[in-house]
Amino acid sequence: MAKISMIVNGNPVNANVDPRTLLVQFLRENLRLTGTHVGCDTSQCGACVVHLDGKAVKSCTTLAVMADGHEVKTIEGLAADGAPLHPMQEAFREHHGLQCGFCTPGMIMTAVDLVHRKGHDLSDEVIREELEGNLCRCTGYQNIVASIAAGAKAMAKSDLA
Amino acid sequence: MYEFKYHRPGTVRQAANLLVKNEDAKLIAGGHTLVPVMKQRLASPPHLVDLSHIEGLDTIEMKGRSLVIGATAKHAEVANSAVVGEAIPALAELAGLIGDPAVRHRGTIGGSLANNDPTADYPAAVLALGATIVTNKRRLKAEEYFQGLFSTALEADEIITKVMFPLPKKAAYIKFRNQASRYALVGVFVAKRPSDVRVAVTGAGSDGVFRVAAFEEALKKRFSHKVLDGIAVSAEGLNSDLHGSAEYRAHLIGVLTRRAVEAANAKD
Numbered sequence: 001m002a003k004i005s006m007i008v009n010g011n012p013v014n015a016n017v018d019p020r021t022l023l024v025q026f027l028r029e030n031l032r033l034t035g036t037h038v039g040c041d042t043s044q045c046g047a048c049v050v051h052l053d054g055k056a057v058k059s060c061t062t063l064a065v066m067a068d069g070h071e072v073k074t075i076e077g078l079a080a081d082g083a084p085l086h087p088m089q090e091a092f093r094e095h096h097g098l099q100c101g102f103c104t105p106g107m108i109m110t111a112v113d114l115v116h117r118k119g120h121d122l123s124d125e126v127i128r129e130e131l132e133g134n135l136c137r138c139t140g141y142q143n144i145v146a147s148i149a150a151g152a153k154a155m156a157k158s159d160l161a
Numbered sequence: 162m163y164e165f166k167y168h169r170p171g172t173v174r175q176a177a178n179l180l181v182k183n184e185d186a187k188l189i190a191g192g193h194t195l196v197p198v199m200k201q202r203l204a205s206p207p208h209l210v211d212l213s214h215i216e217g218l219d220t221i222e223m224k225g226r227s228l229v230i231g232a233t234a235k236h237a238e239v240a241n242s243a244v245v246g247e248a249i250p251a252l253a254e255l256a257g258l259i260g261d262p263a264v265r266h267r268g269t270i271g272g273s274l275a276n277n278d279p280t281a282d283y284p285a286a287v288l289a290l291g292a293t294i295v296t297n298k299r300r301l302k303a304e305e306y307f308q309g310l311f312s313t314a315l316e317a318d319e320i321i322t323k324v325m326f327p328l329p330k331k332a333a334y335i336k337f338r339n340q341a342s343r344y345a346l347v348g349v350f351v352a353k354r355p356s357d358v359r360v361a362v363t364g365a366g367s368d369g370v371f372r373v374a375a376f377e378e379a380l381k382k383r384f385s386h387k388v389l390d391g392i393a394v395s396a397e398g399l400n401s402d403l404h405g406s407a408e409y410r411a412h413l414i415g416v417l418t419r420r421a422v423e424a425a426n427a428k429d
Contacts, residue, residue: 043193057267110262114262
């Protein structure tokens with residue numbers, strides 16, 4: 001077993017884990033943060049995307065021990081319970097950026113990372129290019145792209161990062 | 162995934178000692194090659210030695226006339242580095258084409274080269290630019306480093322610490338991606354160096370990355386895509402699979418080399 005400690009959604013977390021535990025397993029099974037999904041389990045689909053030290057990563061391909069001493073943010077960490085949604089979440093709701101919703105946490109975490117890297121004024125072309133690591137099997141992406149463009153703009157006016 | 166013992170050395174020397182002490186130990190940095198194969202149980206190392214906490218192993222800098230990239234520099238760091246963009250823009254572009262944004266936040270140049278996947282991107286750049294792989298023990302020229310499918314000159318207790326790239330006069334990388342995996346179905350890196358021209362191909366060869374001598378000779382005389390007309394690439398020794406036949410890949414090598422030469426010339 002390996003002792004790990006990290007900050008998850010702003011809260012310090014300590015645990016003793018088998019080194020082969022994936023970060024996504026640790027988040028879902030140990031911390032019960034089940035918003036992060038396992039889709040393909042082969043780093044293709046992006047349903048498991050979380051932020052590690054502020055950068056989008058695939059938590060199904062990251063060992064929990066490798067996140068030791070680092071900071072993790074999941075979809076649950078974007079906005080507090082009961083508080084208004086994060087602008088990117090609100091944009092997905094407003095623009096019908098989801099149908100079944102399975103890919104949505106990963107889409108939103110990827111989108112927020114994209115805004116952090118490339119700013120608030122994003123062309124459709126840039127958004128589509130940046131979504132190459134996130135698969136959606138319902139929407140055909142049209143509304144996801146519209147949601148991200150709107151969410152990026154809304155983030156400029158929001159206190160939530 | 163099978164059980165393993167996890168080690169986190171603070172220095173390259175400690176990491177090397179762990180490799181000596183623990184037979185069949187594997188190095189891990191970003192984990193984006195190793196973790197997937199461990200999950201599939203294609204690899205089951207009893208020990209993992211994590212390089213990601215060794216300080217200074219990810220430095221990117223100019224040293225004299227060479228661009229030096231630390232082994233644990235991540236693809237996104239290489240892609241966005243002003244130093245790389247200034248020195249060898251084609252290399253920054255190549256790094257920006259690996260996987261997807263999340264993969265580029267974790268995967269490292271050292272990991273890619275140590276694994277030597279026959280469809281990985283970095284091997285083409287390293288071979289075409291004539292880079293030197295620096296390890297904890299010695300310096301290896303690109304030509305001696307790559308030794309076929311998933312095979313390199315690295316010894317069991319040898320660790321890549323950095324890669325030194327001499328600056329080319331012109332260079333470009335063109336990749337034809339597999340749409341699902343985003344690996345190169347064929348990728349061609351063309352480098353016009355002070356003394357010669359090198360054309361390195363990844364994704365196509367059944368024995369890994371290789372150079373195309375006929376193209377190199379023609380391009381050395383005149384660095385224009387027009388000199389490639391009429392020179393055919395043989396399909397012999399090329400991969401044939403559900404993504405494309407050997408003949409298709411041979412054809413792509415010609416097409417992509419022409420595009421790469423054009424792109425390199427357009428950068429002036």
